[in-house]
Structure formats: C-alpha cells, structure tokens
Amino acid sequence: MRIGVDVGGTNTDAVAMSGNDVVGWAKATTTPEVTDGIVTAVQTLLGSHGLSPDTIGAVMIGTTHFTNALVEGRRLVPTAVVRLGLPATKGLPPFIDWPDRLRAVLGDHVYLCHGGHEFDGRLISPIDHEELRTAARDIASKGVGSVALASVFSPVDASFEAEAQEVLLDEVPGLDISLSSEIGRLGLLERENAAIVNACLRPLAERTVAGLTAALVQLGLDCPLHVSQNDGTLMSVDFARRYPVATFASGPTNSMRGAAFLSGIREGVVVDVGGTTSDVGVLVHGFPREASTAVSVAGVRTNFRMPDVLSLGLGGGSLVRPGNGQDDGVTVGPDSVGYELTERALVFGGEELTATDIATAAGMADIGDPSSVGVLDAEVVSGAVERMQDMLATAVEQMKTSADPVPVVVVGGGGVLVRDGLAGASDTIRPDHFSVASAIGAAIAQVGAETDRVYSMAAMTRDEAMAEARSVTAQRAVDTGADPATIEITDVDEIPLTYLPSHAIRIRVKAVGDLLTAATNGMSNRETGT
Template sequence: MTSYRIGIDVGGTHTDAVVLDEAYNVIAETKTPTSADVSSGIYNALKEVVASSNVPARDIDYAMLGTTHCTNAIVERKRLNKIAVIRIGAPATLAIKPLVGVPEDLKAILGKHMYIVRGGHEFDGREIIELDESDIYRIANEVKGKVDSIAVTSVFSPVTNEHEQRTSEILQEVLGDEVAISLSSEIGNVGLLERENATILNAAIVNVARTTANGFVNALKEEGIHAKVFFGQNDGTLMSVEYTVRYPILTIACGPTNSLRGASYLTNISDALVIDVGGTTTDIGVLTNSFPRQSSLAVEIGGVRTNFRMPDIMSVGLGGGTIIQLDEDNTFQIGPGSVGYRLTEEALIFGGNTLTTTDIVVALGKADLGDASRVSHLDTDLLEKIYAKMVNRLEEALDKMKTSAEPIPVILVGGGSILLPDTLKGASEVICPNNFGVANAIGSAISQVSGQIEKIFSMDELGRDKTIEKAKNMAQEEAIIAGADPDDLVIVDLEDVPLAYLTGNATRIRVKAAGSLKKTTLA
C-alpha cells in the first residue's frame, strides 16, 4: 500500500498545500487565500488538496504544518497564556527586572506575576548562592489557579541548569502537570535578558500551539485522515505535536525555512541563495548543506529582543501584491503597501482599481496572467523604469546576504517569483524549478526531524573529542524525542567556539542532528 503525506504552509497572502507520494512526487497542489483567523484557511487548503489528489484518506500517513499562529499571537497580543515569570538570580540580578525593554502593552499582559529568587551560577558553573527552595514553594502556592504557564530563567543556566531543573520539580509537585513550565536552558543561549525574554514568549504561546495542534488533528480526522502530525520549526526540520507544545517558539519563522528546504529539494542544490517571492514580501535566505543558515544576531519578535536560534532571513517589502503609486509628473513609489491576498480582486488585470507589481510584469509581457488589455494603456517607458527599480531592490538585498563577491546560484520560489527575470546581478545562474509556487508546502512535507543543542562545556573534564561526542549524542537524543528514526540520524551542523574569558577550557558547542521520520510513530 502506498503511503502519502500532506504538507501545508501558511503565508501572509496564501496558504499552500501539497500531497506527496512515498517518492516525494507531487500528486496534487493548491493555493488558497490565508484567512484572517488562519485556521479556516488551513482547513480550506486541506479539503481542496485532498479532494484534487484522489488519494484515499486511509493512505495518508503523515501531515506537516508550517504555521504563523504563534507569531501572530505575539504580534497581535492575543490568545496569550496567563503566565508567571521566575528568575533565579538574587541578589546578583536585582538591578534589572524581567521584561525590561519589552513594549508596555505586552508587559501589561505578561508581567502580572514576576519574581526574582535567590540562586543561580557563575559563568564557570560555580554556585552563586544556594537555591531558595522555600521561596519557590511559596511562589508555587501563590500562583496556583492564577496562571497556566511559568517561565523559569536562572543565571548562566546554559552552563549549569541544576537550579532550573530543581525549580521545575517543585513547581510540578505543587501545581501538577496542567501548568506548562518553560526552562530557559532549553530555549535560549548565554545572555540573561534575551534568553529570559525568549522563555517568557515561549511560555506565553503554549495554549496557542496546543489549540492549533488539536484543531489541525481534528480537521484531518473530519476528512477521514488519521495521520501522524508534525509541525515545521525554524531550522528547516519538523517536530512532533508534543515537542511543539513544549517549544512553540521554535515555530516562529518556519515559513521562510520551509521555502528554503523546498527549494533545495526541487533543484537538488545544497548551497545557494533562495529568493521566495510572496504576495506581500520577498524573503531571501541562504542554503548551507541543504539547511537554512542560522542568524548570529539577537532577533526581535513583536518588539521583544530574544537570543534563541533563528534563520538568517532578510525580508524585503516587495511581492506580487505590492502597490505602485503613480504621481502626475510620472514619478512613482513601490510599496510599502500591498493588496495581499486580495490581489485577484484589486489588481488591474483582475478587474480591480489598484496598480500592483503583478500588473507591471503583465503589461510588459513578462507574465501571462489575468486580462492584459486592462493595462495596455500604461506608458511602456515608465513601466520599464518601475520594473528596473523592482529588480534593483532585490539585487541589492541579494548582495547583502552573500558572504563573498563571487556569483552563486539563486533559486526562485513562491508564487510571486514571476516578477523576476532569468538573470540577476551577483547570481551565477537563476533557477526557477517545477512546482516553484508551492515550494514552502513541499519543504514542509519533505522535511526531516531534527534535534539541536547549544551549551557551554568544559573541555578539561573529558577532553575535546569526548566532549564533542557527548554533545552529538545529546543532539541525537533531542532528535529522537522530536520524532526522528534512531537508525537514520546524521549530524548536519557542528560548531565549537572556545570562550577565552571562561575557565576550564570552556567551549560553546552547537550540534544539530537530523533524520527521517520514525516509521513506527504512525497513528
């Protein structure tokens, strides 16, 4: 019996869905408008793609979703958990309170129960002061019934997480398993405030992730599909529902990474620049060994500065629905506004009254879409100037993402990639593969499962080789927990950076292991 899988990816303009067979051939694909509530758009895409595939529901074994639910919840300040924030760091960190620098409207939601307790460690792993367990018990009883999620952050917990682990044990003892607990050592890197912020955001979106997961599972069941469900995470791999609910923050920015993974699969190219042109924005990322290059900078999410891992993506305010404003003196402005998912209603070629970038390429004969006669009256010289400016804007962004002056392959994906020509400055070649319009959904469907750890180790304890081996094993264990097949794991990323300012020959090691889905996890 043939096994099939569904991949769905939610973009700002469209929700894309594909059905693939065991050999990853595309059996069916669809694009539907992304709905304001996100969920109904997902369900519509799911129904459409299943109906057009003619695949029996019982033969669909896997369903993968890349979603913006968690990002939207933070940005819109909606549907967030009632949380408590516990920082283990008194007396060392009393000068700066949690949520410093966080926008006031978000602080009002998340800052109702904040505590700083005695404890924490030095940068070399020595205990600053003993953990005040009695204070943790007091806090647990105080917040009982008032919160449904708790963020725990301890000073230098990526070096030593003993105090976070003990705090978690106490909280579970008092509050049970109903209250979700997020530990900063499992989410962020060294850097107390940014790691604390990432942990707080993670705790705040647990319910959103759980509701989304349950809704997706139920929508599949309504279609008669009893598949194993996975969510896309922002390193270009998948995680199980349980892992998603524990670390929902890892779903943020999974859309662009799905596009990168899909681009790599469709072209069989492992190192390239990927330009994903959507309806509202264009995302540019870098493929390294078939996975997205990670950002080394702190990242802001909804105005909150964090330091957990994120893909290195540059977004440019240019897409298929970007509005072109013309003035009487033949000057023009490209964006930043966009008609988004209303393109097929508002663009000139579709009978609307708004001039968009899509109208420009149709008027110039570079794309065959809609009714070209509706843009035939536009001045060709002016259109050429607008088009040259559009292309130049993306070429400049492309140049900023490169690490050398050497030309490299560029892969075009996304429905809006019809905007771009087949040659670009700085590109050795421009490739637009088959199924380019749904590369993000394909990337979601074909992705492997991964596990990643980033910790500071003392090389003096075990020696370099054994320490790196230990780190690899830890990453592989994370991948297995996330749903990977233990017999099909490979290390896809390894980085070790000596830290001169720490004792014990300290080194920060980051390892990512990835593998195919575990066959025995079928529902």
Template structure:
C-alpha cells in the same frame, strides 16, 4: 503519501507527496482571517486530486499562528516569570526591555530568587526553594517560565524548580530556558517567557488541525515545522511552540533546495506581501548570528538569516510597502480591479501571464517604471545577502517568482524549478526532524573530561531529535561548532551541536 501545508500571510499552500517525494497534487488558497478556513480549503483542494486519500499517513504544517499571536498581542497566556540568579542579577528585572503592552498582556508577576551558576558550573548561590514556593503560591498563572544564570551549561536548578512547580501547582506547564535558548541571560529569558505564553496558542492550533483531519476521516501523524527547516512532533511542538516562529522562510529555503537540486544557493521567496531572501548552505538555511527580535522582544534562539523586502505580488505600485494581500484576486488590474500592483507590472513587462483582464494601456508607462524598481530592489537585496560571493545561483520560488528577472548582477544563473510556487509546502513535507544543544566545555587540553562532555552533548542533541520524531537508527550529528569564550579563569568554549534525521517509520 504525506501532505505539506504552509500558512502564509497571503496564501495557504498545500502539496501531496508520494513515498518517492514526487509531487502528486498542489494548491494555493487565500489565507483566511482565522487561518483555519484557509487551511481547510487548501487541504480539501489537494485531497480532491488524490485517488485514495486514506493512503495519506503524515501531515506537516508550517504556521504563522505563534508569530501572529505575539505581533497582535492575542490569545497569549499569563506567565509567572522566575529567574534563578539572586543576588547577582537583580539590577535588571525580567521583561524590562519588553514593550509595555506586551508585558502587561503576558506577565502574571516576576521574581528573582537565589540561585544560578557561574560559567564554570559553580553555583552563584544555593537554590532558594522556599522563595520559589512563596512566589508560586501568590501568583496565579497559566504557565511558569524558569531561567537560571548559565543554565545551558548547568541545568540542575531549573529541573529542580520544575519539580517544585509540579508539586505546588499540578499540571501547569513549565518552560525551562536551557531547553529553548542559548547563552545570554536576558535574550534566553525572553524566549522562555514567550514560549510559556504560547502554550494556549499551540493547543488551539493542534486542536484546529486535528478537527480538520478528523472531518475528512484522516488518521495521520502530524508534525509542525520549526524555524531551522526541520520538523517536530505535535507533542514536542506543544511543549516548544516558540520554535515554530520563522518556519515559513525556512520551509521555502528547504523546498527550494529539494526542487532545484542545488545545495548552495541564494533563495528568493516572492509572496503576496514581501520577498524573503536567504542562503542555502549544504541544503539547509544559513542561520542568523545576530539576536532575533520578535514583536519588540529580543531573543537568541536560532533563526534563518532572512532579509525581507517590501516586494510582493500584491504590493501597490507607488505605495510600497502597502499590499492588497489576499485581496489581489479582486483588486489587481489583471483581475479587473482598480489597484496597480507589482503583479500587473510583471504582466505588463512580459514576465508572466496572470489574471483575467489585460493591463489597461494608460497604466503601461507607470508599470514599466515599477519593473525597473523591482530589478533594483532585488539586485540590492541579493548583494546584501551574498556577502561578496558571486558564485551562487539564485533559486526563485513562491507564487510571485515571475516578478523576478531572468538575469541579475551578482548571480551566475536564475533557477526556476518546477512546483516553485508551493516550495514552502514542499519544504514542510520533506523536512527532517532535529534537535540541538548548546553548552560550555573546557577548551582543548581538557583531556578525557572534555571528550566525555562533548560525547554527552552529542547524545543529548540526538535524544532531542528523537523526541521531535526522528528515527533513532538514522539520526546524525549535522553540526558541531566551538566558539572560544574570553575572560575566564580556565579556557573554555561554547559548544553547539545539532542532530537531524528522517522521521521514524
């Protein structure tokens, strides 16, 4: 058996699945301020429903720890930021577009040293190894972030700097940009620095999870969900914690695909604070083509294409986007509280049976208006994510899925699968492990050299999937795309490769 856990802003959900992927137990518990207590409560609840907990062999966790740390400027490490790009990139210093408070929290110093490459692999300048050593010697830091110009295509200088860091500073963690982001210097650099700042958060999460498991006598493999709906082993997550950002919506979309059996659909995940809408394409989340902003910082790694609206079970009627969050069980009208929420509106409208108290009559007219508001918000959001296609059904999941109507303009059918309220935890439990690579190769006509480079990229993506925990014998290339690049002396394309496979036994 295996356990999937998803830590959300309102609830922490957990499920137990057997070897045939059947749901044996499920639970929702309020997310605690320190996250760990909510995790412990959800885990205890599902283990209490299982006859032999010792048969659990794997635990998969989707967590908001990394996102919260960035948003709250909390528990972030101090990072020495190195850019390999002088003399070509000195006009825009590292972290120049960061919010001031976050830059002060994270930066232990930054330098631009000689190095970097042109898009065709030619060096801008030789790596200035002496300048690297001088910078490291005068900049105490918890981690080092290294970004070279066009390093996803030519990574040798970044790898050389990693060796220098190990020689000069010992076991200080090093975050290399060619392993994290795609092309685009500033955004890739930002993602690399955030990743380095999150190493301490990753240690905290893995330690807390292991303590919870040890206290219950569970000797299991643990995996973390990442933002494309796949998994990575704990060691991989500790190295790339920034990849856990966005794992919650990705888990919900993957869980919706599994529970509904529909590979192509719109997914609406209704939580306590918001509704996240995404699109399933062949069973995986459609990825965003635009840059992703996290805590005021623009990055360019792959994230699900998610539209969030201020509609959740705890949303206060007439005061959107305010939500009572995990306090809904004591503040909503149907629980004997005095705050009108969207849950109360849905109950009053006959869409669900929730709570311990009837809706007071004096609220019914106002709550009826709120139901109409729900339908307008969702219809508009569906229209925005559908991109003109009206042939996809809508799969409603999440604890607040009953808020949604049974019919919506623009979708042929609203599907409510069994176990929909814990789709995010199911998505974590059934996820594959993956690896991806982005680089530059010659356009068509490159002959054997082009074919060799594409084959090398496929092998590297597969190797990254194996490092994340995939079974080497079952890894497949699930995405290979080429985007032409303009204004180059020789025709070239940006190559993106993604490999995925089931977890190794």
C-alpha cells in the same frame, strides 16, 4: 504518500508527495481560523487529484499562527517569570527590554530568587525552596497559570531549573512551566525572553493543536501530524504543544528547504516572493543559514534557532506609483493590497496598479486579463520592473558573504516578479512547482535537534566534550521523532572562550534524521514490547 501544508498570510498551500515526486497541489485563501483554510486546501487537493485519504501516511504543517499572535498581542495569557540568580542579575530584571504593550498583556509578574550557576558550573547561591514556594503561592493568588522559569547559565547546568520546577508544581499543581534551558541558547535575557514567549503561547498551542487534529479527523485522515520548526525540521504535535515558539519563522524556512529540494542547489541564495513581502535567505548544506545574533520578534529579543532572513516590502500585491518628475522615479511598495489582489489589481478588474500588473504588462507573466494593462505607459512599466529588480538584487548582495556571483533560486507565488539575469546571480533558477515551494519544504522536512552549551576543560578533554555534545544532540533528535538509524550530525561549531579561565569552549551541534515512520516505529515497538 504525505501532504505538506503551508499557512501563509494570504494563501494556504497544500502539496501531495510520493517519495520525491509532487503528485499535486492546491491553494486556498487563508482564514482567520487557520484550520478552515487548511481543510479547504487539503479537500481541494484530494478531490482534484483523486487521492484517497487512506493513501496519506503523514501530514506536515507550517504555520505563522503563533508568530502572528505575539505580533498582534492577542490570544496571549498572563505569565509569571521566576528567575534563579540572586544575588546576581538584579540590575537587569525580567521584561526590562519588552515593549510596554506586551508587558501589560502578560502582567509583569516577576520573581527573583536565589540560585544559578557560573559558566563552568560553579554555584552562585544555593536554591531556596521556601522562597520558591512563596513565589508559587503568590502566582496562584493572582490567577496566573503560565510560568517561565530561567536560571543563570542553565544551558551549562539545568539541574536548578528542574529542581525549582518540582518545588513549584508541588506547591501549586497544574502550573504550566516553560524551562529556559529547553528553549534558548546562552545569554540570560534572550533565553529568558524565549521562555516567556513560549509560556504565554502554551494555552493557544493547546487549542491550535486540538484544532489541527480535529481538521485531520474532518478530512478523514488517520495518520500522524507533524508541525514545522524554524530550522527546517519537524516536531510532533505533542512537542508543538510544549514549544510553540519553535514554529517562529517556519514559513521562510520551509520555502528555503523546498527551494533546495526543487532546484538541487545546496549552496546559494533563495528569494521567496509572496503577496506582500519577499524573504531572502542563504542555503548552507541545503539548510537555511541560521542567524548568528539575537533575533527580535515583535520587539522582543530572543536567541533560539531562527533563520537569517532579510524581508523587504515587495510582493505580488505591492502598490506601484508613477514618479512625479525627473528626480522622482517609480516606487513599488512597501504597502500592498495583500489577499485582496484578485479584487483590486487591474488584471483582475480592479483599479489599483500592482506589481502583478507590471509583471503582466512587461510580459514576465500571463495573469488575469493582459489587455487591461496594455495601455500602461511604457516608461512606468520599465521603471517599475527596474525598481523591483534593483530591490531584489540589493537584498541578495546584502545576504551574500562574498562579491562572487551565486545561484539564486526564486520561489513563491510572486516569483514571476523576478527577471532572469538578476544582478549578482550566477544563475537565476525558477524550478518546477516554485509557487508552492513552502508546502513542499514542509512535506520533505526531516526531524532535528540542537545543543548549545559551554564545557570547562578542567573537568574533561575537548574530545570528551565534543563526543558528549554529539551524543546528547542525537538523542534529542530521536526524542523528537527521528529514526535513530538515520541520524546525521550536520553542523558543529566550536568557539574557544579565551577570556574565561579553565580553557572553556562553547560547542554547538545540530543533528537531523528522517522521520520515524509507522513501519519502522512498529518494528521498534514489537522489539521493546511497548
């Protein structure tokens, strides 16, 4: 049996699953110290369903903790950026596109050094060890311990980043270094930004993982702990310590994976309605469609794996305001009472008119005290319902790739706001356990990995390049914790770069596999003698 946990902005959900069956679930209020909410939710789950900690084989957690830290600009550490690329790239220095407030927090410590490669692996300039040692000494003199290291076209040839890392650590042992080639895709600034974000979050990741591990001890759970990534797959806690940036947007991703699992829909649209916002995404082969362009997080452009999600200000706590005239209709959101819904909504004895009140008055839900909204003006109720459906239908149309109707799966605690027969939907599906779909998505997640690099056909054939990309990606999935016997290549993109010489092609490969269980891992250890 395994437990999936989703730490949302309002609630922390916990679900126990045995195989493909949901054994039980529980909710708790999310706390400023995320581990407290996790402990409460899991304790409630275990107690209310009579589950023994000894029966739990693994715990999977999805959290917005690191995303929130970047958005708020809190709990980040000063970070130095070392870029290998001189004499090129001087015109676009690191941090050039960062918000001023975040640059101030991180310290704007920039070191441009020689090195880097062209797209086909040709040298831009030799790496200069003494230049790197000088930079390392200056970084240490400023008391900075986190470093983001980026080299031009490092996804094609990462050797300079590895070499520079050795030089920096030899000069200043103990530096915490994040390599851009291990985090982002092609595109220097965006990949470098991803490495910077990762570096400034690493100390927080250490504390958070330690807290999560301590929470399992407090709960009496002696089992592996895994953290959700932003592509719907899992990573080990050790991987999470090194790459906290990989958790960004894992909440919506888990919801979409849970929606696909609960509904059986592999191609369609998912609408995840929470307390404050609704996230709309598209399922492709049962996984979230990935964003094809750079994604901005807290005003920082990055290009690592992120789901293509449209968020709108509609949730269970969204405030509803009646119109003042014929041309001024009912408005819903974007402001919300959020986690104070149970105190401020009319159905809970409060004084604010919320979307939850409207859903109850319209007979779409049975929440709280329905008599408290029985006196609402019928036109206000119908106007608000129509406004909510229009907002959601418009979002669905924006995410679709054709005008044809598609199945729409509704999940999340605020899923009662969505009326059957949503415009643009061939079917509106609200599956069992839809309110905890995100926690279910975490519980069923597989382990995955991705490769994105440019190959020059002057050095190899297309088939050789494709085979190498598949092999490297599969091995990365195994290194992340996947069972080698279950590895499956789920996505392959091949883009000819006709504007470049040497018949270059860009290849992106994604692989997934089942989590390596204690039983299979034990067999592997006995066979290898480790």
